[in-house]
Amino acid sequence: MLNIVVCIKQVPMVTELPWDEKTGTLRRDLAAGMMNPACKRAVEAALQIKEKQGASITVMTMGPPAAEEVLREALAMGADRGIFICDPILAGSDTYATSFILAAAIQKEASGCDLILCGAYTSDSETAQVGPQLAEELNIPAAAYAEHLDISGRILRVRRLVDNFRETLEMEFPALVTISMERYEPRYASFAGLNKAFMETDIPVLNAEALGITAANLEARGSRTKVRRVFIRKTQKENVMITGAAAIAAGEFLDRYQRAISAVIGKSIEAEKQA
């Protein structure tokens, strides 16, 4: 039977977070978490493989305590086992560090797994880097942006559309694939499934120590990038401001710019009076 690991992430429910103009920060407090949409499709892809040929599915996430929720949701959808990586010293990891930590967890809890699935990108940062970097950590073949998976024996076929090229790729297990948003419309978790996942299932929590990660090897294998400064863009440009009632503003705008517009579109625009 195939062993599949699906790496998933919790993201804010609204990708367009409200903005607090006064304090200059995001109102993260207003945003509940949800499973990243592409990760949900990765869970769905795993479930379809399981239905077709049998598989055991482990879902794994790293995040703050609240992120455990997405594991339970994946269990409710039909995954078999959840693994939660949670430790304040791992917070703020860049993709370089995250892929190192996920690899450590896979080696500890699911070593020998055949297939690792990730969402191709997350809705909150969209770097699309963790999946490919995890493949490097584990030193296995990989394909990003998969639309369709086919398995025969130990051979995995991946169909994808990248940069306007249709590709079919083939590789042997173990392999890593990131799932795009094109196919694998995720199923809803059943009520019974949710009930069971939230009430009856224990999800082990792994901290850094359990993964054999120390401050020293975080220094060696951890984040490479550093955010130096975060700032608001300076944008004000010399411009024309038009205010007032919409009907008048629309007229004023055209009076000033209709000749320029007309030159671009090749239609004549003239105020009625002048006609």
Add this chain to the structure above:
Amino acid sequence: MKTGKNKRTMKNKQKSIWVFGDYRNYYQNRVTLQLISKAVDLARVVDAEVCAVVFGHNVEEWIMEYTAHGADRVLAIDHPSLTSYSTENYLALIEKLARQRDPDIILIGATDFGREFAPRLAKRLKTGLSADCVGLDIAPEGLLVQIAPSFGGHMLAEIVTEKHRPQMATVRPGTFKEIPHNYERTAIVERLSLPANLPASRVRVVEYERAAQKGHTIENAMVIVCGGRGMGNKNNFKKLNELARLLNGDVGATRPVVYAGWADHDALVGQAGKHIKPKILFSFGISGAIQHTAGLGEANFIVAINKNPQATMMKIADVAIAADASDLLNNLIKELKKRIRE
């Protein structure tokens, strides 16, 4: 110790900024040329050469193009086995070259290919990478400052890779401007042979073909009428079509609007969507988050309509109309119908 100079074996070695030659879809996607242009700016500051790296079969055309657009050096590996793009093959090649030559910076276009290739290369070279930079600069002490959107696009973050080399960044197509070509330019071209001990790719390409191109895209429209969440609802949003029709233009949209189903994904403008270059852009009820404005780099003349005069979009516009978006739209349509002579 601070900037990783300890890693350098040769002192006073010529610094090099590499740009990965991503030539698939060359005529639609000029990202490699745009990065070469940026690299030329950076190279001036840090006194480096700009080096384009290109793998494939029959790459003479790209060598010529990269030279004409500003590269000082081109490293090329031309071999029939490299005819179709292959992440693993290209990784093995560039990793080897990077280890031999120790570039200071590697810039990679954020195409689908680049977005898979760059993170893996960064991991192999044990260095940092920032995705989708909207600006690149050199800090006083010589580090590459990678400016990337942060916190939902209302802020920018300056990211640096302090201790590890090369410093790596991906950049979306359309972010920078290419230098016009000059076919008189010359560069040092190194035509390298395929290393003999190249590991076989573990990923086999079974099928590889160009997908059918979509005919019409808003990338070529002269006038674009873009709408955001400030349009209020789908019905109001649909009226943008009428203005676009009157102005022989196309309709664009922001991401929340696409997610809400008011517009198709094809209409998405910004980092995750299209980069547009209209002569005239109307922006109705759009706040101006960086992920959106990243797609407007080449818009010539921007008219923003927003009820909030302080919105970023109003500040970057040439004409800012403080009004209710739908109200202004309806009036503009009415006025235009009176004034247009077909």
